[in-house]
Amino acid sequence: AQTVTQSQPEMSVQEAETVTLSCTYDTSESDYYLFWYKQPPSRQMILVIRQEAYKQQNATENRFSVNFQKAAKSFSLKISDSQLGDAAMYFCAYRSADSADGLTFGKGTHLIIQP
Amino acid sequence: GAGVSQSPSNKVTEKGKDVELRCDPISGHTALYWYRQRLGQGLEFLIYFQGNSAPDKSGLPSDRFSAERTGESVSTLTIQRTQQEDSAVYLCASSLGRGNSYEQYFGPGTRLTVT
Structure with a gap:
C-alpha cells in the first residue's frame, strides 16, 4: 500500500515571502500522480x-510550483509571494496511474501567513 | 455551474443511532468518491462509484457503513449503529471520469458528531 508523509504539522511565513512544504511518499509503482490540495x-x-x-x-501554477524528485520519492510545494489568502491546511496526495480508487492523503500541514 | 453539495452540513447524533449523509455531485460527473477526515488527519478514501456501480467496497471501515448511488446523481452514505469513533467530517467528490486526467471536485463535507 502507498503512504504519504508530511513531516511539518505547521509552518509560518511572512506575507510576500516564500515557503516550502514537504511531502514524501512510498510506493513500488513507477507510474502515478501526485497532488497538492488546499483546505481552507x-x-x-x-x-x-x-x-x-x-x-x-x-509543474507550476502561477505562484505555486513543485520540486518533484522521483528517485527520492519527494514532492515539495513552493509558494512564492505568500498572500493572506494562502492560509489553510495543505495536503499532499497520491494516486496510482491505473487506479480508479480515491486519493491517498498525507496528514496535512497548517500554513500560517503572518501579515 | 453548481458545485458538489452535501447535506446536512453538520449532524449530531446519539451513539447507536443510524445516520444518512447525502451528496449531490456536479451534473454530468460519472465518478463519485466518499472520504472520511478525522480530526487532525488527512482524508481517508472510503468508496467510489462509477455510475451507480461501486466495484470495490473494501475501503468502508466496517459493515455498519454502506453507500448507494442513484444513476449518476445523488449518493447516500449510511452509518448504522453509530459509534463515537465515527465522529469525523465526511467529504464527497465527483469527477467527469474516473481516471487521473479528471480533477476531483470536493463538496464542503458533513461534520458528524456522535455523542
Missing part, C-alpha cells in the same frame, strides 16, 4: 497543483 476553514478541498510521475519537468 470552509472545509472544501481545492486542487492547487498536479504532477504526473512520468514527466520530468516540475
Whole structure:
C-alpha cells in the first residue's frame, strides 16, 4: 500500500515571502500522480497543483510550483509571494496511474501567513 | 455551474443511532468518491462509484457503513449503529471520469458528531 508523509504539522511565513512544504511518499509503482490540495476553514478541498510521475519537468501554477524528485520519492510545494489568502491546511496526495480508487492523503500541514 | 453539495452540513447524533449523509455531485460527473477526515488527519478514501456501480467496497471501515448511488446523481452514505469513533467530517467528490486526467471536485463535507 502507498503512504504519504508530511513531516511539518505547521509552518509560518511572512506575507510576500516564500515557503516550502514537504511531502514524501512510498510506493513500488513507477507510474502515478501526485497532488497538492488546499483546505481552507470552509472545509472544501481545492486542487492547487498536479504532477504526473512520468514527466520530468516540475509543474507550476502561477505562484505555486513543485520540486518533484522521483528517485527520492519527494514532492515539495513552493509558494512564492505568500498572500493572506494562502492560509489553510495543505495536503499532499497520491494516486496510482491505473487506479480508479480515491486519493491517498498525507496528514496535512497548517500554513500560517503572518501579515 | 453548481458545485458538489452535501447535506446536512453538520449532524449530531446519539451513539447507536443510524445516520444518512447525502451528496449531490456536479451534473454530468460519472465518478463519485466518499472520504472520511478525522480530526487532525488527512482524508481517508472510503468508496467510489462509477455510475451507480461501486466495484470495490473494501475501503468502508466496517459493515455498519454502506453507500448507494442513484444513476449518476445523488449518493447516500449510511452509518448504522453509530459509534463515537465515527465522529469525523465526511467529504464527497465527483469527477467527469474516473481516471487521473479528471480533477476531483470536493463538496464542503458533513461534520458528524456522535455523542
